[in-house]
Amino acid sequence: MKKSLPLVLIVLLFVLVTTTTFKAASVETVSLWAMGVEGQNIGKLLPQFEAAHPGIKVKLQVIPWSAANDRLLTAVAGGTVPDLTQMGSTYMAQFAEAGALEDLSPYLAKSNSLKLDDFVKSCTDLYVVNGKPYGIPWYADTRFIFYRTDILAEIGYETFPDTWDEFIDCCQKLCARGPNQYAVNMAAGNWQVTMNFIWANGARILDEQGRPAVTEDAFVDGVAWVADIFKNEYALLDTGGSNIRQDMASGRLPIFIGGFWEGNLLRTETPQIDGKWSIALMPKKVNRSSFMGGCGLVIFKEARRKEGAWKLIEFLSQPEIQNQWREAAGSIPASKAAMIMASESDPIMKTVYEQLNEGIAPPVIPEWPEIEGRLNTRIQEACYGVRTPLEACQLLQKDLEKIMSQY
Amino acid sequence: MKKKYLTPLLFLAPSLLIIFCFVIFPIFFSLFISLTDFNVHSLVHWGNAKFIGLANYQQLFQDELFLKCIGNTLYFVVLMVPLALILSLTLALLLNLPFIKFRKLFRTGYFMPYISDSIAISTVWYWVVSKDYGILNHILSWFGIPGPSWLADPRFAMFAIVGLVVWRSLGYYAFLYLAGLQNIPEQLYEAAEIDGASLGQKIRHITIPLLAPTTLFISITSIIGGFQLFAEPLTLTNGGGPMDTTKTIVLFIYENGFRYFKMGYSAASSYILFAFIFIVTIIQIKFRDQEILY
Numbered sequence: 001m002k003k004s005l006p007l008v009l010i011v012l013l014f015v016l017v018t019t020t021t022f023k024a025a026s027v028e029t030v031s032l033w034a035m036g037v038e039g040q041n042i043g044k045l046l047p048q049f050e051a052a053h054p055g056i057k058v059k060l061q062v063i064p065w066s067a068a069n070d071r072l073l074t075a076v077a078g079g080t081v082p083d084l085t086q087m088g089s090t091y092m093a094q095f096a097e098a099g100a101l102e103d104l105s106p107y108l109a110k111s112n113s114l115k116l117d118d119f120v121k122s123c124t125d126l127y128v129v130n131g132k133p134y135g136i137p138w139y140a141d142t143r144f145i146f147y148r149t150d151i152l153a154e155i156g157y158e159t160f161p162d163t164w165d166e167f168i169d170c171c172q173k174l175c176a177r178g179p180n181q182y183a184v185n186m187a188a189g190n191w192q193v194t195m196n197f198i199w200a201n202g203a204r205i206l207d208e209q210g211r212p213a214v215t216e217d218a219f220v221d222g223v224a225w226v227a228d229i230f231k232n233e234y235a236l237l238d239t240g241g242s243n244i245r246q247d248m249a250s251g252r253l254p255i256f257i258g259g260f261w262e263g264n265l266l267r268t269e270t271p272q273i274d275g276k277w278s279i280a281l282m283p284k285k286v287n288r289s290s291f292m293g294g295c296g297l298v299i300f301k302e303a304r305r306k307e308g309a310w311k312l313i314e315f316l317s318q319p320e321i322q323n324q325w326r327e328a329a330g331s332i333p334a335s336k337a338a339m340i341m342a343s344e345s346d347p348i349m350k351t352v353y354e355q356l357n358e359g360i361a362p363p364v365i366p367e368w369p370e371i372e373g374r375l376n377t378r379i380q381e382a383c384y385g386v387r388t389p390l391e392a393c394q395l396l397q398k399d400l401e402k403i404m405s406q407y
Numbered sequence: 408m409k410k411k412y413l414t415p416l417l418f419l420a421p422s423l424l425i426i427f428c429f430v431i432f433p434i435f436f437s438l439f440i441s442l443t444d445f446n447v448h449s450l451v452h453w454g455n456a457k458f459i460g461l462a463n464y465q466q467l468f469q470d471e472l473f474l475k476c477i478g479n480t481l482y483f484v485v486l487m488v489p490l491a492l493i494l495s496l497t498l499a500l501l502l503n504l505p506f507i508k509f510r511k512l513f514r515t516g517y518f519m520p521y522i523s524d525s526i527a528i529s530t531v532w533y534w535v536v537s538k539d540y541g542i543l544n545h546i547l548s549w550f551g552i553p554g555p556s557w558l559a560d561p562r563f564a565m566f567a568i569v570g571l572v573v574w575r576s577l578g579y580y581a582f583l584y585l586a587g588l589q590n591i592p593e594q595l596y597e598a599a600e601i602d603g604a605s606l607g608q609k610i611r612h613i614t615i616p617l618l619a620p621t622t623l624f625i626s627i628t629s630i631i632g633g634f635q636l637f638a639e640p641l642t643l644t645n646g647g648g649p650m651d652t653t654k655t656i657v658l659f660i661y662e663n664g665f666r667y668f669k670m671g672y673s674a675a676s677s678y679i680l681f682a683f684i685f686i687v688t689i690i691q692i693k694f695r696d697q698e699i700l701y
Contacts, residue, residue, distance in 0.1 A: 070665055077450055094668055098450035189649070237649075238538055238559030301451075366447045369666045373647075380650050384561070407448070 029057045030308040033072075033085035036065045037261065038139075038295065041329040049315045056308045076100040081300040084309040087135060089126040089293045089361070090368060096129035097366040102299040103132045107310045114314050122359040123334045127296045129364055135296035136313050137334035139325065141259050142290045142359045143196055144352070145280040146266070148254035148273070160280030164200075164225075167283040171234035174254060183234040185244050185253035188226075188383035191375040192291045193257045197229075198222030198379075199360050202286035205371070205400075206363050212400035214393050218286075224389040225285075227382040237384065249273050257282075260352065264330040279351050281358070292359030294334065332356065367403050374399040441674035450668060463675035473676060475651055476659040477683075479565065483655065484633040486569045491629055492622060495577050499584035500610070514585075518578035525575075529642035532571045533558070536643075561649040568639050568653055580625050587621035588614070620695075627691050634684050637661065656680045 034042045039062035046058050061082065063071050069091065075081045076098060087095065095101055108116060116124050119137045127135030147160055155173040157166075171183035186193045195205075201222035207213040214220075229235050236253075245262070247253040249270040256262075266277060282288045297316065299309045315321060322338035325331065332352055333339055339356070342349040362368060378396040381387045387395070440456070441463055443449075449456040467473050502513060520528060535541050536557035544554025557567040595613050604612070615622075637657040640646065644653045646662065656676065664673030 073450075073665060073668070094447050098447050098668070100451050189645075189647075238556035242537070242540055366668070373662070377647070377651055384650065386561075386650065407446070 027057055028055055028305050028308045029059050030084070030305050030312060031059045031061065031082035032309075032312065033061050033063055033082045035063050035068050035086055035088075035295075037329055038086055038331070039063060041325075044328050045316070045321065045325065048321075049312060052315065053308075053311055056311065058312060076300075079302060081302050083303040083305045084297055084299045084312065086138060086295045087298045088295055089364075090372075092127055092135055092296070092298075093129055093364045093366045093368055095298070096134045100301060101134040102301045102303065102306060103134060104136065104299065104310075105132055108133065111310075111314060114317050118317065118336060119334045120336055120339070120356050120359075122292045122356070122361050123294060126292065126294070126361045126364060127298075135298040136317060137294060137296045138316060139294050139322075139329075139331035140292070140334045140356055140359070141294040141332060142292050142355055143192060143257050143259060143282070144290070144355055145282060146248065146256050146258055146262055146277060147280060148248065148251065148276055149278050150276045151251055151254040160278075161283050164283050164285045168234075171229070171232075175232075175234060180252060182236055182253050183255060184229070185247055185256035186229075186235045188230055188235075188237055189376045189380045191372055191379065192293070194226050194379050194383075195362075195375065196257070196282055196290050197226050197285075199289035199291075200282060200285040200287055201225065205375075206404075210363075210365075210404070212397050212404060214400065215397045220389055220393045223379060223382050223393055226379065227385070227389055230383040231385065243269075245269050248277065260332050261330055263348070279348055281351060281355050288355070288358045289360045290355055290358060292356075292361045294332070296334075366407065370403045371400060374403065437674040438678060440671055441678050443671045445669075445671040445674075447668040449670070456671065459671075463672050464679070466672070467676055467679060472651065472654070473656075473659055476654050476656045479651075479653060480634055480636065480655045483565060483569060483636055484630055486565070487572055487633050488626055488629050490569065491573045491576055491580060492625060494573060495580035495625070496584055496615075496618070496622075498577055498581040499588060500614070502581060502585060503588050514578075514582070516578075517581060520575045520577075521579040523575075525638040526642055528575060529571065529639050532567075532639075533643055536567045536570075558644055559649050561652045564644055564648045564653045568636070568643060571639055571643070572633075572636070576629065580629075583621055583625060584618060587618045591617045623691065623695050627688060630687055630691075631684055634680065634687075656683075 123137040174183040203219035319337035322333035382392040445456040
């Protein structure tokens with residue numbers, strides 16, 4: 001008995017392993033990577049999907065944003081990619097250029113439920129590289145003005161300033177309220193905010209041929225505008241490490257520019273100002289641009305279960321599911337139909353939809369991360385007053401030309 | 408002869424295999440990559456990388472940002488190392504005083520920052536140096552000094568990082584110095600006492616020279632560590648600082664490799680860092696060989 005026990009155990013193990021793998025073969029397991037807030041909430045939608053598609057199970061892996069780029073990079077370089085993943089819009093160009101992503105045009109052509117037209121155009125543009133769609137927009141993100149309705153009403157603004165001149169006037173009045181009272185909370189080193197003002201002046205980073213165009217008047221003037229905001233102390237170069245929402249609640253910095261998720265954070269962290277804040281469109285100069293971002297869903301070229309992955313994408317793109325997602329994760333749906341449905345019930349979503357339509361997507365090119373870094377540095381130099389706006393732009397032009405000449 | 412080595416080799420084999428795969432091979436492979444233009448196009452199709460010889464290195468020496476990073480890193484090392492040596496020696500001398508109560512408590516307390524996670528400590532430090540809400544500026548205000556904006560002012564951002572690193576290492580270096588201090592024979596101090604030496608003279612002529620091996624060890628390790636500064640500026644100043652004043656060489660390597668996918672360029676910059684550290688270490692070792700101890 002003693003001698004045959006190990007043999008029996010081994011046979012049992014063998015039988016167990018073969019039967020479980022055999023069972024697994026009839027059920028497809030699609031592996032999905034999701035990050036941040038989305039990763040934490042997508043689990044709520046997956047049972048619905050699995051119920052609608054009995055042969056498919058979804059295996060979710062949640063990855064923190066801080067590690068996302070590295071994880072994706074190592075997976076691609078090492079060939080250990082999942083079937084599909086959530087991918088930030090600013091990562092798209094590099095991964096598509098590397099040849100890691102599946103071209104989704106054949107899937108779109110065959111699909112009965114999903115068309116690129118279903119989505120806001122500036123969103124779909126983010127996932128098109130070299131003319132081919134490599135990703136389907138999942139949710140959109142852009143930057144909005146969040147402001148204290150009561151404080152602005154006190155200084156005479158019942159609605160948020162509509163034009164640049166009104167905005168500057170409003171800032172002056174806000175700063176005149178007293179010592180340690182400022183107007184707008186924005187970071188000089190964050191292009192996702194500073195570029196809004198520069199784009200709003202009708203400027204562009206690259207011209208039609210893809211060459212850097214940052215010494216054009218519209219761009220230089222835009223940089224000068226932003227630098228002035230800091231020079232006049234409407235915004236602070238250093239907010240002292242304080243919390244953007246606490247400053248909003250205390251009234252020290254009653255305007256800030258942030259992503260849509262800030263609304264949820266305001267509701268949870270500063271409930272004392274519920275009903276006293278709202279969202280507005282960026283003030284208009286030539287247009288009301290706001291940086292367009294968000295995340296899409298991509299299928300890897302080396303994925304093994306592409307059909308199953310595509311079905312999950314179709315599911316997540318349905319307008320009702322997009323709205324459910326909005327409620328679960330607090331994000332902005334990329335689907336036009338979902339946005340229209342949401343605008344009908346919620347005035348804030350109506351503003352969101354208007355801003356989305358004025359969104360500007362940064363150029364979807366692999367050089368973008370380097371360009372981002374240079375933009376941040378040079379715009380900062382102008383804001384700190386270390387260089388004049390013109391000097392900063394000329395140096396930026398040289399930086400960008402060097403970057404663009406690489407590939 | 409051969410049979411004698413077979414058994415030990417077999418025992419060592421697993422370790423050696425791991426070290427070869429994960430340390431030795433990557434080191435030489437990255438040297439090879441630094442001679443190619445491995446970038447985003449080569450990520451999936453490795454064959455796309457072309458051999459370009461020393462072109463990456465030439466480009467690096469003309470890269471304004473890279474030169475700035477070298478400058479930042481050197482500035483950091485020049486500020487950090489002397490400060491760390493002087494302060495930790497002072498701390499060790501204080502802790503060595505015979506009449507200190509709760510000595511163990513102090514030693515543990517000072518050692519704690521060193522063993523804490525670097526990212527966690529940096530996050531706490533971020534709040535300590537906050538301009539309006541931080542403890543540091545609050546304490547400075549007691550002396551009537553208006554605290555600057557440590558992390559947003561290009562003149563002071565590096566000081567905040569030096570402060571953090573020195574504070575963290577104080578415990579460890581003081582501990583090393585304490586051990587060194589125990590090794591100094593009491594008779595030397597007694598003899599000096601008889602000759603009428605003051606405390607200052609005792610420290611200058613007995614303590615410091617006899618601590619020379621410890622000082623050399625601390626300065627080599629802190630210089631090597633200083634050149635590789637990465638986690639603290641990444642957490643405190645988001646990988647760049649006001650106008651890149653806190654961007655270090657390792658941050659440059661990381662950014663180019665993992666954000667811009669320019670692996671060839673990044674590998675070349677890491678070899679330049681290697682050359683720096685190598686040269687500095689050789690100089691210090693030569694220095695040690697010339698030291699006359701007694």
